Amino acid sequence: MSLFDQVAGMFGGQEGKAGTYTAILAWIEEQGGISALMEKFQQGGLGSVIESWVSNGSNQPVSPEAITSALGSPAIADLAAKLGIDPQAASNLIAEHLPKVVDTLSPDGQVNDQQDLLSEGPGLLKGKLFS
Numbered sequence: 001m002s003l004f005d006q007v008a009g010m011f012g013g014q015e016g017k018a019g020t021y022t023a024i025l026a027w028i029e030e031q032g033g034i035s036a037l038m039e040k041f042q043q044g045g046l047g048s049v050i051e052s053w054v055s056n057g058s059n060q061p062v063s064p065e066a067i068t069s070a071l072g073s074p075a076i077a078d079l080a081a082k083l084g085i086d087p088q089a090a091s092n093l094i095a096e097h098l099p100k101v102v103d104t105l106s107p108d109g110q111v112n113d114q115q116d117l118l119s120e121g122p123g124l125l126k127g128k129l130f131s
Contacts, residue, residue, distance in 0.1 A: 024097050027079050031071070034102055034111045044070030053102040055109045062099065064091035 031037055034054075041050040044066075052060040068076050068091050080090035105111075 021097065021101060023083060024094070024101050027082075027094075028098075028101070030078075031075060034105060037071075037098075037102070038111070040072075041070050046070050050102065053099045054106040054111060059099040059103050062095050064088065064095045067091050067094045067098070 028034060028037060031040070038047075038050050038054070041047055046062065046066060049060045049062050049066070052058065068087075071094075073087065076087050076090050076094070079094070080087040083090065083093075085093070
């Protein structure tokens with residue numbers, strides 16, 4: 001069982017935002033990290049959207065359809081299968097939470113490519129996104 005599968009299992013059995021954010025952190029790592037997501041968004045014509053999440057300004061919203069277009073149906077379907085939800089629900093989940101996660105994990109407008117999202121991410125998110 002992969003680390004992602006373990007985290008996804010925790011998400012299924014946990015209530016509240018913590019499980020959701022932990023699952024998203026694992027998924028981000030599986031995609032290659034925030035820098036890899038930024039590249040996919042830029043290639044999909046959404047570079048300014050993800051740049052707003054990294055920058056110190058306000059976060060631009062993103063639609064579930066734009067998420068699927070930028071990241072590809074296979075990545076969304078993979079997340080959906082691991083979480084036991086349909087791909088549309090996975091796109092909705094990512095569209096809702098990914099801007100906040102990327103924003104929180106890029107303080108001062110900088111992405112730390114060396115950051116271990118699964119070990120450091122929950123602690124960073126805890127004080128900013130949920131109590």
